[in-house]
Amino acid sequence: MISALTRFATIICLAFVCAFIVFNNWGEVWGIATGIFILAIPLLYTYINLARLRRHVLEDSVENMSLPSGYWEEIFFRLQRLVRNLKQRIRTTEQQHDHFIEAFQASPNGIVMLDGDDQIEWCNSIAEHFFGLSFRRDVMQRINFLIRRPEFVQYLNKKIFDEPLLLERMGQDGSLSLMLQAFPFGQKRHLLLVQDVTDLQKADAMRRDFVANVSHEMRTPITVLMGFLETVQSLDLEKSQQDQYFDMMMSQAKRMKSLVEDLLTLANLEANTLPASLNVIKIETLMALLKNDAEALSHGSHALSFTSLTPNNLLGDEKEVLSAFSNLVSNAIRYTPDVGSVEVKWQMNSNGQGEFSVTDTGPGIASEHLSRLTERFYRVDRSRSRDTGGTGLGLAIVKHISNRHQAQLLIESTPGKGSTFMLRFPKERISA
Structure with a gap:
C-alpha cells in the first residue's frame, strides 16, 4: 500500500514539473494539477484495491479480506464467495478421497491400482502384506518387476482377465494361497483385487x-x-x-x-452352531448309564472306577453330553490293554467349573499327535485303531459337543503311562 502511494505521489510531482516547464505559469499549472488530481482519485482507489487484492491472493487469504466501499465491494464479495465455494469443494473432495482410502484400507482383500504401463499408482496395506510391497518405496514401479512369478507375468501380458489367477506359496513364509483378478477401468488402467484363499x-x-x-x-x-x-x-x-x-x-x-x-x-x-440348551442333566443318572455301557464293553477285563465328587448337575443337551462322555469312556476302554484301569470322575474345581475326566493306563500318546486327535479319521496307529472297532470320528464329535456347551477339551498323555481326557464346563453350565 505504501509503495503504491509513493509511486502515485511521484507521478503527481512529475506532472507538476512537466506542466510548469510547458506553461511556465503557476496559475495554469495549479489548474491543470487540480484537474489531474481529481481525475486521479478513482485511479488511485482502483490501484489501491488491486494492490490489496494481489496481496491477499498471494497470501491465500481472499476469503478473509475486508470489503471496500463502492463498486469494488461487489467484486470483492463475489470473489470471496467464489474462493470459499472452491475451497469447500476441494475439502469435500479430499474428505471423499480419504473415505475411499479408509474403505480400501479396511477391505480384507488386497487392492492394487495400476496405470496403463502396469505401474503401481496405489495399493492398500493388505496388498503390501500379500506381496511384500511398500507403497512409499514402490509407487510408480512396474508390478511385474516386483512380483516375478512367471504365471503372474504371463497373466498381465495376455490382457485377458476373464478368469482369476491362483498364486500359491506366497507371503514371507510361503504359506499363503492368493486368488487375484484384474479389472480394467478408466484409460487403460487396471484394478487388481487379491483375496487370501488359504483357509478355503x-x-x-x-x-x-x-x-x-x-x-x-x-x-x-x-x-x-x-x-x-x-x-x-x-x-x-x-x-x-x-x-x-x-x-x-x-x-x-x-x-x-x-x-x-x-x-x-x-x-x-x-x-447347528447355536449354543446348546440349558436343560438340567442329572450327573448321577449319567454316570450310571456310562458305567453300564463301560462294563458291557470291557467284559470284566479292566478295573473301572466311576466317582462323582460333587452333587452339582450340568446344564445342556443330555443326548449330546451323553454322547461326548460315552466316546471318551469307550475310547479309554478300547485303547487300554486288559488288566489296565480306567477312572471316570466328575468334580468341581476352585473356579466353580465342572470337570468330567477319564484317566486310563493305556499306551499313551506322543505329544506330536495331541493337537490333531480331534481331526476326523485321524489315528495315531491306523491298524490298531481298526482292531478296536473305532470309527475315527469320536473325538471330532466330542470337540463339536464341547464347543456347543462352551467347554474345553483338555488332553494330557505320557507315552507308556496313560492318558487323561477332560471336559471342563464353565460355571454358567453348572446347576446347584
Missing part, C-alpha cells in the same frame, strides 16, 4: 481327505461282506461255518452302521 484351500483339502477317508472306511467292510456272501453262495458249507461267516458279516455291518451314525451325528453338530 485347506478346507477343500480337508473335504477331499474326508471323502477319501469315508470311502476307504466303507470299502473295507463292504469288501469283506461281499467276500463272505460269495463264499456262502458258491460253497456248500456246514451249519457251523455258515454261522461263523454270518457272525463276521454282522460284525462288518455293525461297523458300517456305527460309521454312518457317527457321520450323521457329526453333520448335525456342524450344522
Whole structure:
C-alpha cells in the first residue's frame, strides 16, 4: 500500500514539473494539477484495491479480506464467495478421497491400482502384506518387476482377465494361497483385487481327505461282506461255518452302521452352531448309564472306577453330553490293554467349573499327535485303531459337543503311562 502511494505521489510531482516547464505559469499549472488530481482519485482507489487484492491472493487469504466501499465491494464479495465455494469443494473432495482410502484400507482383500504401463499408482496395506510391497518405496514401479512369478507375468501380458489367477506359496513364509483378478477401468488402467484363499484351500483339502477317508472306511467292510456272501453262495458249507461267516458279516455291518451314525451325528453338530440348551442333566443318572455301557464293553477285563465328587448337575443337551462322555469312556476302554484301569470322575474345581475326566493306563500318546486327535479319521496307529472297532470320528464329535456347551477339551498323555481326557464346563453350565 505504501509503495503504491509513493509511486502515485511521484507521478503527481512529475506532472507538476512537466506542466510548469510547458506553461511556465503557476496559475495554469495549479489548474491543470487540480484537474489531474481529481481525475486521479478513482485511479488511485482502483490501484489501491488491486494492490490489496494481489496481496491477499498471494497470501491465500481472499476469503478473509475486508470489503471496500463502492463498486469494488461487489467484486470483492463475489470473489470471496467464489474462493470459499472452491475451497469447500476441494475439502469435500479430499474428505471423499480419504473415505475411499479408509474403505480400501479396511477391505480384507488386497487392492492394487495400476496405470496403463502396469505401474503401481496405489495399493492398500493388505496388498503390501500379500506381496511384500511398500507403497512409499514402490509407487510408480512396474508390478511385474516386483512380483516375478512367471504365471503372474504371463497373466498381465495376455490382457485377458476373464478368469482369476491362483498364486500359491506366497507371503514371507510361503504359506499363503492368493486368488487375484484384474479389472480394467478408466484409460487403460487396471484394478487388481487379491483375496487370501488359504483357509478355503485347506478346507477343500480337508473335504477331499474326508471323502477319501469315508470311502476307504466303507470299502473295507463292504469288501469283506461281499467276500463272505460269495463264499456262502458258491460253497456248500456246514451249519457251523455258515454261522461263523454270518457272525463276521454282522460284525462288518455293525461297523458300517456305527460309521454312518457317527457321520450323521457329526453333520448335525456342524450344522447347528447355536449354543446348546440349558436343560438340567442329572450327573448321577449319567454316570450310571456310562458305567453300564463301560462294563458291557470291557467284559470284566479292566478295573473301572466311576466317582462323582460333587452333587452339582450340568446344564445342556443330555443326548449330546451323553454322547461326548460315552466316546471318551469307550475310547479309554478300547485303547487300554486288559488288566489296565480306567477312572471316570466328575468334580468341581476352585473356579466353580465342572470337570468330567477319564484317566486310563493305556499306551499313551506322543505329544506330536495331541493337537490333531480331534481331526476326523485321524489315528495315531491306523491298524490298531481298526482292531478296536473305532470309527475315527469320536473325538471330532466330542470337540463339536464341547464347543456347543462352551467347554474345553483338555488332553494330557505320557507315552507308556496313560492318558487323561477332560471336559471342563464353565460355571454358567453348572446347576446347584
